[in-house]
Amino acid sequence: xxxxxxxxxxxxxxxxxxxxxxxxxxxxxxxxxxxxxxxxxxxxxxxxxxxxxxxxxxxxxxxxxxxxxxxxxxxxxxxxxxxxxxxxxxxxxxxxxxxxxxxxxxxxxxxxxxxxxxxxxxxxxxxxxxxxxxxxxxxxxxxxxxxxxxxxxxxxxxxxxxxxxxxxxxxxxxxxxxxxxxxxxxxxxxxxxxxxxxxxxxxxxxxxxxxxxxxxxxxxxxxxxxxxxxxxxxxxxxxxxxxxxxxxxxxxxxxxxxxxxxxxxxxxxxxxxxxxxxxxxxxxx
Numbered sequence: 001x002x003x004x005x006x007x008x009x010x011x012x013x014x015x016x017x018x019x020x021x022x023x024x025x026x027x028x029x030x031x032x033x034x035x036x037x038x039x040x041x042x043x044x045x046x047x048x049x050x051x052x053x054x055x056x057x058x059x060x061x062x063x064x065x066x067x068x069x070x071x072x073x074x075x076x077x078x079x080x081x082x083x084x085x086x087x088x089x090x091x092x093x094x095x096x097x098x099x100x101x102x103x104x105x106x107x108x109x110x111x112x113x114x115x116x117x118x119x120x121x122x123x124x125x126x127x128x129x130x131x132x133x134x135x136x137x138x139x140x141x142x143x144x145x146x147x148x149x150x151x152x153x154x155x156x157x158x159x160x161x162x163x164x165x166x167x168x169x170x171x172x173x174x175x176x177x178x179x180x181x182x183x184x185x186x187x188x189x190x191x192x193x194x195x196x197x198x199x200x201x202x203x204x205x206x207x208x209x210x211x212x213x214x215x216x217x218x219x220x221x222x223x224x225x226x227x228x229x230x231x232x233x234x235x236x237x238x239x240x241x242x243x244x245x246x247x248x249x250x251x252x253x254x255x256x257x258x259x260x261x262x263x264x265x266x267x268x269x270x271x272x273x274x275x276x277x278x279x280x281x282x283x284x285x
Contacts, residue, residue, distance in 0.1 A: 025115050025118075025119065026122075026225070026226065026227070027118050027119060027121070027122035028183065028224040028225070028226055029122055029125055029126055029144075029183055029224075029226060029228075030118060030121055030122045030125060032181070032224075032238060032241070033125065033241060033242075033243035033271060034243065036238070036241050036242050036243050037242075037243045037245050037269075038242045038243065038244055038245070038272075039244075039245060040081050040244035040245055040246040040268075040269060040270075041246075042246070043080060043081050043139050043246060043268075044078055044079075044080055044081075045078060045079050045080070045081065045244045045270060045272055046076060046077070046078045047076075047077050047078075047272060047274060048074050048075065048076055048077065049074070049075045049076075049077050049274070049275060049276065050072055050073070050074055050075075051072060051073040051074075051075070052072050053070050053071065053072050053073065055070050056069075056070035056072075077147075077276070079130060079141060079142045079147070079244070079270045079271070079272060080130055080131075080132060080139040080140060080141050080142070080270060081139060081141060081244060081245075081246040081268045081269050081270045082124055082128065082139055082140055082141035082268065082269070082270055083138075083139065083247070083266065083267075083268040084117055084120055084121055084124070084266065084267050084268070085117075085264065085265060085266035085267075086113040086114075086116055086117050086264075086265050086266075087113070087254070087262055087263070087264050087265070088106065088109040088110040088112070088113045088251075088262065088263045088265065089109070089260055089261070089262040090105050090106045090109055090260065090261050090262075091259060091260050092259045092260060092261065093259065095261060106261055106263065110251060110263050110265065113265055114249075114265060117249070117265060117267060121267065121269075122226070122228055123228050124140075124141055124143060124270075125141070125143050125144065125243075125270070125271045126143045126144055126145060126183070126226070126228050126229060126234075127143045127145060127228065127229070128140060128141045128142055128143035128146065128270075129142065129143070129146055130142035130146060141269075141270035141271070142270070142271075143271065144234060144236065144241075144271055144273055144279065145229075145232075145234060145281055147271070147273040147276060147279075148234065148273065148276060148279045148280060148281050149276035149277045149279075151170070151277075152170045152171070152174075152276070152277055152279065152280040152281065153280070153281050153283075154166060154167055154170070154280065154281065154282045154283070155282070155283045155284075155285040156282070156284065156285065157284065157285060158284065159188060159191050159282070159284050160195075161192075161195040163282060164192065164195075164282065165216060165217070165218065167233075167235060167280045167281070167282045168180065168216050168218040168219060168221060168235060168280070169218045170277070170280040171218070171219070171235060171237065171277070171278060171279065171280050172218035172219055174275070174277035174278065176237045176239075176240065176275060176277065176278035177218050177219035177237070178219060178237070178239075179237050179238060179239055180219055180220065180221045180222065180235050180236070180237055181221070181222045181223075181224060181235070181236060181237075181238055182221050182222065182223050182224070182233055182234070182235045183224050183225075183226045183229070183233065183234055183235075183236075184223065184224075184225065184226070184229070184232075184233035184234075185225065185226065185227050185229060185230055185231075185233075186225050186227070187230075188231070188232075188233055189223060189225065192214075192223075221235060231283060231284040232281060232282065232283035232284065233281065233282055234279060234280070234281040234282075235279060235280050235281075236273070236278065236279035237275075237278040237279065239278070240273060240274045240275040240278035240279075241271065241272070241273060241274070242271070242272040242274065243269055243270075243271055243272075244269050244270050244271075244272055245267075245268070245269040246268040246269060247266060247267060247268035247269070248267070249265070249266070249267040250265070250266065250267075251263045251264065251265045251266075252264050
């Protein structure tokens with residue numbers, strides 16, 4: 001709860017607030033997924049991953065009978081939607097008090113809690129571990145790192161140019177390297193820039209984020225910085241991503257209880273990697 005004793009002398013929340021906010025507010029992966037939102041029909045999202053069996057196409061002799069049917073490989077995949085909520089609460093005393101630059105303290109607190117939810121969602125959509133606890137009825141969503149196919153998860157003690165290209169090659173071999181974005185921390189991008197003959201060729205903008213473009217033998221890769229991962233990166237073809245939303249982000253005013261005002265905010269959803277081989281990751285182990 002925000003109360004009047006949290007006011008700071010000379011407090012000003014106009015443009016200076018952008019300078020004094022010590023919490024980084026960046027969510028590039030979530031921003032990308034927001035453009036790929038689909039409706040989830042239940043807390044559990046299900047889809048089927050298909051692997052085409054090339055052996056179905058046979059060479060036939062003249063006048064031969066039809067070949068036997070050869071099935072493709074179908075694998076059911078699922079993920080949970082995770083419920084994330086926060087409450088913005090202001091004492092009536094604080095709301096009524098005068099603070100320079102604040103016209104509506106409750107609205108400002110709602111804005112702060114909204115940012116907290118978005119930062120939490122970013123972490124869950126990347127690093128989340130799928131799970132369900134029956135006793136508490138809590139669903140945990142699997143982030144993209146958990147959904148990547150096991151064969152596409154690379155590790156090594158050092159990060160080299162060859163390992164980076166090998167990570168891209170995994171997606172190339174799966175036939176999904178025509179549109180790639182690499183999410184990585186700033187320190188790893190600095191390492192990339194120091195590789196021999198490594199060069200960024202152009203600039204682009206993806207979901208409001210400025211990105212560099214690198215052209216490799218296995219496809220062009222765009223880079224977006226995120227600090228929700230350390231000593232690891234992941235590359236994904238966004239054509240195979242969906243953000244399943246069971247509950248769209250919204251707020252509702254809570255019943256009055258004493259000398260305070262509250263607004264409850266919530267969202268429930270999870271990421272779907274429709275082709276687990278349309279992404280790859282590398283981690284410095």
